[in-house]
Amino acid sequence: MMLRLIFPCIVLTSVLSAQQKRIFVITDAEGVAGVCHQHQTDPQGTDMPELLHGEVNAAVQGFFDGGADEVIVWDGHGAGTNMSATKIHPRARLILGAMPLNMTFDRKYTAVAFVGQHAMGNVQNAIMAHSFNSLGVQYMKVNGKPVGEIDIRAEIAGEFGTPVIFLSGDQAAADELKVIEPNAVSAVVKTAIGRNTCDSLSAVAARQLIQQKAKESMSKIGVAKPYVVKGPITLELEFTTRNSLPPDAKNWPAAKVIDDRTVRYSGATVLEAWTRYRGYR
Numbered sequence: 001m002m003l004r005l006i007f008p009c010i011v012l013t014s015v016l017s018a019q020q021k022r023i024f025v026i027t028d029a030e031g032v033a034g035v036c037h038q039h040q041t042d043p044q045g046t047d048m049p050e051l052l053h054g055e056v057n058a059a060v061q062g063f064f065d066g067g068a069d070e071v072i073v074w075d076g077h078g079a080g081t082n083m084s085a086t087k088i089h090p091r092a093r094l095i096l097g098a099m100p101l102n103m104t105f106d107r108k109y110t111a112v113a114f115v116g117q118h119a120m121g122n123v124q125n126a127i128m129a130h131s132f133n134s135l136g137v138q139y140m141k142v143n144g145k146p147v148g149e150i151d152i153r154a155e156i157a158g159e160f161g162t163p164v165i166f167l168s169g170d171q172a173a174a175d176e177l178k179v180i181e182p183n184a185v186s187a188v189v190k191t192a193i194g195r196n197t198c199d200s201l202s203a204v205a206a207r208q209l210i211q212q213k214a215k216e217s218m219s220k221i222g223v224a225k226p227y228v229v230k231g232p233i234t235l236e237l238e239f240t241t242r243n244s245l246p247p248d249a250k251n252w253p254a255a256k257v258i259d260d261r262t263v264r265y266s267g268a269t270v271l272e273a274w275t276r277y278r279g280y281r
């Protein structure tokens, strides 16, 4: 009798947990409304942390409004020391500090969202566009296609079966996501006049737009598809002049040195090639 009671309970519990909607939010600074110049991306002595919390909390509220059960926020700018548990939405969880290379996607989130995101390096009409390292990296390519933070993170999420449903940032970042996931919903909070000149919404207007669009994006769960790039993968990086390769670069595992600033990694998956790069540079 006990067994008969326990068995349906276990089945019910696992069905419920499978339906739990857990949204993972990747934050950055360069795509936040009102942040236009490099010095504003420093959390010390600027209003960036306040602007960032406002947008993140608006997105968190939007996801809950749209039916999320859990929202996990990663402070993804710089050293991950921009955000505070005293200022984050009370119902959100907050990850501070450096991430493992798989970004914790092995936790199998329901969907991924970007808040405060910028475009990849070398894109025109984009505010502070860069690929992971504005001083050190000229460009990155996966199987010949130029990529930045949006592509790489969407690809790693895709390996774990997780789609991207939402992005807030500048117009160029929104355009970049649209190419790889047309079903994702974007909140454009500013457009570029120049690299460090932006036409931005007010903080209040940006938050209202983000909350509304984040809620809307929850309807894309099951519609947006995980972004999977089929292997074998070649990850090519051209570093900047100041970041030329060290003399022993030719000995890095799975690395092929092309010239003084360019190196190629191979892997069965994006995460494997990415791990080979980040593990040795």
Ligand SMILES: [Zn+2]
Pocket (backbone or CB within 6 Å): 028, 029, 030, 118, 132, 149
């Ligand atoms: Zn970034």
